[in-house]
Amino acid sequence: MIKVGSTIRTSDQVDLGAMITPLQKICAECDRYQTGECKPPACLVGFALRSLQFAKKKGIMDIPGAASHIPHTDLKHYFVENIVPALAETCRQCRECRDNHSPDCVIALARTCLENAVLEKNIPYPGSVFMYLAMVKKQNPAVAELLAKELQNK
Amino acid sequence: MGMAIFKQSNGMYAVNIVASCGVLTPDQLAGLGKAARDCGVFRLKLTTRQTIVAVLDKEQIPRLVERLPELGLAVSPYGGAVRAVKACAGNAALCPRALGDALDLGIAIQEQYLGREVPKDVKIAVAGCPRGCTDPLCADFGIVARGAGTFDVFLGGRGGSAKPVHGQLLANRVAREDIFPLLNHVLERYTALAQPKERLSAVVARLGLDPFLPPPGLITADDAQETVDEEFLAFLGGKGSDQSG
Incomplete structure (x- = not known):
């Protein structure tokens, strides 16, 4: 069993709270919020939120093996306008690790979940926001435009 | 020496x-x-x-x-000796990108092996992440952190010369404490197999990695898929939406 936090990277370098807030907003507007139907392990937004909250609680950046538990079978409909602010925040917080990128990094976990909610395919993060926008645009120009506007807002 | x-x-x-x-x-x-x-x-x-x-x-x-x-x-x-060990600033106090504690491992290796006699110079490099600021793939024995206590080991690199060569993966996810018996094993095999003044990279090129592979039981390399921590799964499966931040 690999222990959580099995890298020495800590969450001090990023603002996990900034990514948590827009996800909580999505949850609050969900019909299943605070009902027995709310199942975070089976929900893309719930999984992203719980991953970030767990990382914040533990002060870690990586959750080894977590990427294999992303609920790709979540077929709920998500409104792009709700997802984009959260997706933009993952871009802002990304440390651009490039060759050192880990799919189990909590930022990557959240981004992967949010992409699954609005895009057909996941995008291998190229290490820069500009390149990422170009790749999103290739797949979905409308999402890319909203994302670009959101990133310009702050 | x-x-x-x-x-x-x-x-x-x-x-x-x-x-x-x-x-x-x-x-x-x-x-x-x-x-x-x-x-x-x-x-x-x-x-x-x-x-x-x-x-x-x-x-x-x-x-x-x-x-x-x-x-x-x-x-x-x-001459024919283990040279100064190169290690990056990867540890819990310094480089924020480090995945594992490379600096302390490098210092521990140097303290134990510096000057040990071998057929030709042996260069060791330790890096705290795959960025490899110390060029571990260009070292005779290159170590790259995979996690806090696990490392990949590359053998037979050579950065200099007219024909530089990258090391090959000898063992992955080696526990920190197993690095030392693995290095002992490699140096012993190198000493036994090398022709006079033959570099380790040349021995690997001539004989391949097989003679250097660790015998069963020497290290506890973990090739298995990393498993997720149960604590995370329990947290993930906790009741309903969590607005506690």
Whole structure:
């Protein structure tokens, strides 16, 4: 069993709270919020939120093996306008690790979940926001435009 | 094993000085500076192996060399010996990108192996992440952190020469404490298999990795898929939406 936090990277370098807030907003507007139907392990937004909250609680950046538990079978409909602010925040917080990128990094976990909610395919993060926008645009120009506007807002 | 003291083109001599993977305290640096002044050192140069070369007149060499131990420094070995270990600033206190503690491992390896006799020079490099700031794939024995206590080991790299070669993966996810028996094994096999003055990279090119593979039980390499922590799964499966931040 690999222990959580099995890298020495800590969450001090990023603002996990900034990514948590827009996800909580999505949850609050969900019909299943605070009902027995709310199942975070089976929900893309719930999984992203719980991953970030767990990382914040533990002060870690990586959750080894977590990427294999992303609920790709979540077929709920998500409104792009709700997802984009959260997706933009993952871009802002990304440390651009490039060759050192880990799919189990909590930022990557959240981004992967949010992409699954609005895009057909996941995008291998190229290490820069500009390149990422170009790749999103290739797949979905409308999402890319909203994302670009959101990133310009702050 | 010789000492790394070489005559230079200008007639002076270069003394290669080793610290702990290039880490010096202010007192060590100030002490070395004072010793260098006292011994008429002409220049000090930082090297690619994280050592310091002092250039001075031949007759001043003994004075400088005898000052080094009190500063916790030493003259680098030369010839058929394990050389100064290169390690990046990867540890919990320094580089924020580090996945594992490379610096402390590098220092521990250097303390244990520096100067050990081998057929030709053996260069070791330790990196705290795959970025590899210390060029671990260009080392005879390259170590790259995969996690806090696990490392990949590459064998047979050679950064210099007209035909540089990258090391090959010898073992992955090796526990920190298993690095030492693995290095012992590699050095023993290298000593047994090398022709006179043959570099480790040449032995690997000639015989392949097989003779260097660790025997069963030597290390506890973990090739299995990483499993997620149960604590995370329990947290993930906790009741309903969590707005607690």
